[in-house]
Amino acid sequence: MAIVQKEKLTRDLAISFFIYSLPVIAIYLYFKLTGGSVSESHLTLPSWLEFAQPVFANIRTWGLIVFMLVLGVIEFAAGLYDDEWTGEERKIDIVSFLAPKLLLPPVIAFFSLTALPYLLPNAANSLSWVPFWGGFFLIAIADDLTQYWYHRLHHQVPFLWRFHRTHHSAPYMGMAMASRQNFIYTVFFSQIYLTATLTYLGLGLPALFVLVIKSFITLGAHSSIPWDKPFYKYRVLHPIAWVLERLISTPATHQAHHADTSGDGVGHFKGNFGNMFFIWDIIFGTGLITRKYPKSFGTKSYKQEEWYAQFLWPIFKSKKEGSALAEGVLSLPLKSKPVTAEESPSPVLEQA
Numbered sequence: 001m002a003i004v005q006k007e008k009l010t011r012d013l014a015i016s017f018f019i020y021s022l023p024v025i026a027i028y029l030y031f032k033l034t035g036g037s038v039s040e041s042h043l044t045l046p047s048w049l050e051f052a053q054p055v056f057a058n059i060r061t062w063g064l065i066v067f068m069l070v071l072g073v074i075e076f077a078a079g080l081y082d083d084e085w086t087g088e089e090r091k092i093d094i095v096s097f098l099a100p101k102l103l104l105p106p107v108i109a110f111f112s113l114t115a116l117p118y119l120l121p122n123a124a125n126s127l128s129w130v131p132f133w134g135g136f137f138l139i140a141i142a143d144d145l146t147q148y149w150y151h152r153l154h155h156q157v158p159f160l161w162r163f164h165r166t167h168h169s170a171p172y173m174g175m176a177m178a179s180r181q182n183f184i185y186t187v188f189f190s191q192i193y194l195t196a197t198l199t200y201l202g203l204g205l206p207a208l209f210v211l212v213i214k215s216f217i218t219l220g221a222h223s224s225i226p227w228d229k230p231f232y233k234y235r236v237l238h239p240i241a242w243v244l245e246r247l248i249s250t251p252a253t254h255q256a257h258h259a260d261t262s263g264d265g266v267g268h269f270k271g272n273f274g275n276m277f278f279i280w281d282i283i284f285g286t287g288l289i290t291r292k293y294p295k296s297f298g299t300k301s302y303k304q305e306e307w308y309a310q311f312l313w314p315i316f317k318s319k320k321e322g323s324a325l326a327e328g329v330l331s332l333p334l335k336s337k338p339v340t341a342e343e344s345p346s347p348v349l350e351q352a
Contacts, residue, residue, distance in 0.1 A: 012284045019145060019283075023138040027130060084172040091307035092166065096180045099311070107187065108196055116200045128202030135206030139198050140276070143210060147191045148280040152273045154185070162324055166310040168269070171298035173255055174224040183311055214276040221254035221275075228252055232291040245289050249278045252291055259294035266292045 085093070117124070130138070154164035163185040170177040186192075199207045220227060228250040231241035245253060253274075259267025271286035272278070281287030301324070309318035309325045318325040 023141055027134040088304050088307050092310050093176045093180050095311055100186055112196045125202035135203040139207050139210045143191050143195055144276045147275050148273050168299055169302045178219055178222040217248050217276045221249035226251045246282050247279055249274050253278055255293050258297045260296050260298045266290050267294050
């Protein structure tokens with residue numbers, strides 16, 4: 001079994017490196033076919049997209065926050081959280097929403113303004129000659145495929161799981177928990193630094209467009225509002241649904257990832273790792289499409305740990321008995337006696 005898994009991992013990594021290279025190959029062929037002429041720079045937007053610049057600029061500053069809040073209000077008004085959003089759930093969701101927006105900008109600014117000029121001297125705007133479409137697909141693929149692997153590894157490596165466990169502990173779906181993450185998981189999120197580096201190299205505007213589009217897709221996938229249901233309900237829309245659910249994350253595919261069980265044939269917490277693009281799950285065989293929605297979410301072994309333990313483990317540990325975030329829990333056992341779903345501490349066993 002271990003040999004098979006190792007072979008699959010090696011194959012998936014090889015495929016990933018090929019996918020990473022595709023935008024570079026496309027850009028190279030473009031310049032070969034056009035005689036090597038540079039027709040545009042995306043230090044400024046191409047003329048055909050100038051009309052959208054004010055919209056995207058506002059979305060980058062406050063628009064996405066407003067969108068999240070409005071969608072959250074709709075969810076609460078519709079009673080989609082029922083009585084789940086109480087106690088520690090409310091605290092961890094609010095802290096996870098606010099803290100990164102206050103604490104991450106200085107980290108990213110330091111990396112962009114101090115570390116990158118030191119690590120990559122004289123490289124600022126060195127890729128500004130890349131066509132806008134090339135920069136967009138370069139960043140979209142590099143950003144989201146990297147996040148797919150970051151996400152996947154945090155589910156498959158027991159130690160890493162506890163940094164991501166906070167996101168899956170919520171017994172509900174919706175805007176309230178969309179940014180619910182352990183802060184260390186967020187700080188070491190390689191996708192952040194990758195995007196900052198590409199922006200430093202002169203791909204700022206394509207990076208902005210990717211950020212906005214990805215934010216809408218991921219927020220929509222986490223929403224408790226099943227906006228994709230009409231595509232499954234009406235036969236005339238089935239061809240669109242077939243493409244849509246394989247291309248991007250939807251409420252049906254991403255809610256399956258947050259289900260508290262896989263026994264119903266709908267939940268798939270061991271897969272459906274895609275964030276913006278679901279196609280990674282299709283390529284690597286980690287996807288499950290059922291066009292159905294789980295009845296319950298979270299993890300069976302959730303102890304409603306303190307908000308500070310969920311947000312800053314292992315700096316702060318939980319005082320809840322039996323918690324995977326408690327003091328003295330250093331690693332998960334390779335072998336253990338058979339346990340029930342409620343007793344298991346591992347991400348695989350606790351939801352099996």
